Amino acid sequence: MENYFFNSFVSAITVVIIFIIIWFIKQIFNERKYL
Amino acid sequence: MKLFFSKRINVIVAVAVFTLMVFNIYNIINNTPMIPDQFWAQKIFYFHVPIAWTGFLSYFIVMIAGVLYLINKKTIWDHLGFAAAEIGTLFVVLVLITGPIWAKPIWGTWWTWEPRLTTTLILFLIYVGYFMLRTFGGHPERTSRYAAVLGIVAFFDVPIIFYSVRFWEERYQSHPQVEITKQNPEIIIPFLISLVIFTILFSFMLFYRVHVLRVTFNRKNN
């Protein structure tokens, strides 16, 4: 049961981190496209 | 115009923000009390709520940028509004994802029509419309103007949405967190730290995005 809670935490924080990193990567590519 | 990260100061700030966030995550994992009944899942609260707060702040910025754009028509306000709408929607999507991930172990269901989640969902839908308007609106100047109007209208709708959903149904009144201010300091302090750090991250993302928008806009029009 405890493990279940831990998995939720890990998946939630992973989603957040991944989304934000992908956002930054997209921005860098956007910039380079126009240069 | 040069790349954002070719400027030294921007790289330094980026590294600082990154470091702060790493510290934040470490702080959440190690320095927060373990709540019985909820164990690790409760700790999602430490980033779910700050992300929600920054998302709403973002929509506030969309409104302000909209008002300023309508007043003096400078493109920078249009860029600010669009950037804030984008980042705000990204954060709101994160809220709508982390919310159910938190809810499932605690309440047993993925979704419930409780006030704050429902408000966030409605806000998300309004901003889907915002992006559709931006895409299909027609002439660029008109689109910017219309987007500004929509940003203002949407923001005025938010308190009404919040109140109507709050008193909607008795059985949807649950939200596991007791009033934040009534918690003990062991919980409040890491929470506030997380809130501040996420706001810093958001501001940096906003600044970066506005820069990119400005660069691409100037490129297209030169």
Add this chain to the structure above:
Amino acid sequence: MFYTLVRKDLLLELRTKEIIIPMFAFGLAIIMIFSLSFNASQEINHVFSPGLLWIIILFISSLGLNRMFALEKEFDAFTLTLAAPIDRGIIFLSKAISGTILLLIAEIMIIPPFIIFMNLTIPSDWHIMILILLIGDLGIMAIGTIVSGLSMRAKLSEMLLPILFFPLVSPHIIACVKATNYWFKGLSFINWQAWIYLMLSFALVFFLLGFMIFEYITEE
């Protein structure tokens, strides 16, 4: 000037009836689809009808809103109206008020069939329901006129309008449904007056906002 504009819209409509009749037909179609899909007992009908009524009203408003600026768009009559030295906000008010009146007429037409097909028994104080409908329509038309103005010149405006309109109007609909529900169950007004106030606030906020902001929508 305001009265002239409202009269113009109403006279145009009453002569051709090209908005009200489709609204009525659409409403009937929704009632039929619902009855066929659910084939519910009378008790269940009583539970769902307040919500269903407002779903019908929302959908037929959508129809009316799509057409709201259609004439202006088609004959470029907007440029002519704009050439007149009147406050743009007055245009907004006239469109919203004429829209409300048309919607109210369509609703009054659709309610008798609704009651009959759903086999409803309604409370005796029906005048309160008229009030709920009126305030509800004002709110719907206030936000609807703004959104219609925003989407009328867009590509795919028939798709853009509902996508913008439905989320924005949803708190108002929640209040309308709650008020109708409480009235329908026969509870006295005191219990649910908060919802009427919410509806009134919505209508007021968006009438004011629309009045102030409409000039930015109609600029060339």
